[in-house]
Amino acid sequence: MIDEELVQLLTPEGERVENSEYQSTLNGDEIFGFYRDMVIIRRLCNESTSLQRQGQLALWAPIQGQEAAQIGAGRALAPMDFTFPTYREHGIAWCRGVPPEDMLRLFRAVSNGGWDPQKYRHSVPTVVLGTQTLHAVGYAMGIQRDGAEEAAMAFFGDGASSQGDVLEAFVWAASFNAPVVFFCQNNQWGISTPSTVQSKIPLYHRAHGFGFPGVRVDGNDVLAVYEVSKRALDSARVGGGPTLIEAYTYRIGAHTTSDDPTRYRIDAEVEVWKHRDPVERVKALLVREYKVKNADFDDVAAEADAMALKLREDVLAMSRPDPITMFDHAYAAPHPLIEEGRREMIDLGISGGEL
């Protein structure tokens, strides 16, 4: 056991765990659905890493090891909730309905965003750490003023937990009792900086100092993450205020495809966490308790492969944008320097676009 206060409903071997606070409410079909989500998102991640290695993406931020944290939280959301991600929330984006190819536009370097955040109620990726937590709190203040039963959910990591914006977001959420859930994926490493350097106490303990509840959940246990997230979101929607969830997990891969984790961490640590794999434990449960057959797992694998193939085709079809599109949406209203730039680009023959 990592921590006696860790909420866990499923052991790494796929055995159910009794917990006095949380019970799983999921049926077999739902658990199988989560398994499918995790397999697909892992496949998406692996395909993206390959695409980067083949020179087709500028960068990729893998999530291997964190699938349960993201699918558990993502599936706990209601359609009208609004999520505020970092650049690594591919599993959340998947749950919000963002098409896989849209997730890769940023990494293909053809867009500064990639999807319509209002349509999917999933904000654009944020690369400056922690900034999105304040956006989530502000959005939650808007929910309060609208009198809506909705919640905002902010995602960040153990590294970002040291950012001033995150701590300011905690203060504001508490002061205004904002309907926001802070979801921290503690994947143990901020590039090469261990989480023990970010905090001398368990991260979820910080919430108490700000005046709201904090929970540490086994981030590799999708059943537990789902229940903990659902309760926090339900509470926020009806005036219960913020919650900090620390999903205790591990980044099996590199920080990004530009990183080399062998320089700063030992293989033995990675091996320990591979035994806590989030996908395998759910599969073990599905086999033992729900008698799911190999053919059903094979179907999911085939579906994931088909998704990856389509993703590859979609990415390769993303060509260099017309340079003149850089002027689009720089401002909402007409601006003389935008018109000047467009005109110059057309005059110089850089773009065949229209004014």
Add this chain to the structure above:
Amino acid sequence: MATTTMTMAKALNEGLRRAMEKNPKVLLMGEDIGRLGGVFRITDGLQKDFGEDRVVDTPLAESAIVGTAVGLAIRGYRAVCEIQFDGFVYPAFDQIVSQVAKLHKRSDGAYVMAMVIRIPFQGGIGAIEHHSESPEPYFAQTAGLRVVSPSTPNDAYWMIQQSIEHDDPIIFCEPKSRYWEKGEVDLETPPAGLFDALVRREGTDVTLVGYGASMKTALRAAETAAVEGMSIEVIDARSIAPLDIEVMAKSLEKTGRVVVVQESPHTASVGSEIISELTQRCFYSLKAPGLRVSGYHVPYPPTRIEEDYRPTVDRILDAVDRVMGFES
């Protein structure tokens, strides 16, 4: 014409009130702006009339004031953020330049970052350090932002309303040393568009451009110069980004000489941009190189000596003499 006399502080207060009455999505956020009415009393009485949900007394964290305004904008609200003093805006710098300025682009237009960030700026009130700065060049350089500054109560009344109605984020620089000076306010008709420069005084020898608190000094310099037989045209830039360069160019084509007045240091400043643009457009009309009268390239000095840092009538007239005496 319904005009009334009021201070710039009152004009801003009335402008905010009118914007809030017109649009229920407008809300104010800042430190001490509710019960106290703000350290300059710009929001005096508004919390009493509009409630704590629309005039929000915030914790003391500038990044959060702006960062939560982003979330409110995503939700369809229009926040007017008060930064208590110019020197306190820097904790919010990342939110302003990386989030507020870029999110419309990053969302391919799905997010409208409609908000106003009010900053009392420039010196002249004898304050202690970090209370007298001119941060506007930082923001003028950032694509995605617009920067404006009123110099009169009438402009303050109208420009704050126009800024709130605008769909791009506006950095609204208020010349705090002019807050308590009175002027006529026309309650029916705005003096100009938000991004229009205005000729404040007509003249034929030199074009003098400024904004904010420098306008009063510039107009005094023009009056003094008139006694000495020089005719100075004074232009209030009003919009710092984008610049209404056409109005300035038209004047320069007439006068052939330009001086820009500003309180910020002159390196990479608004004045640098104005002179560069004007030189490019009016090269063959120029009778002298353009000059800047600015703050010096030092941290804002202790305010017992600030009047030797800020542009004075004498320093402006010295620059006017230099452009008038230039032999081509």
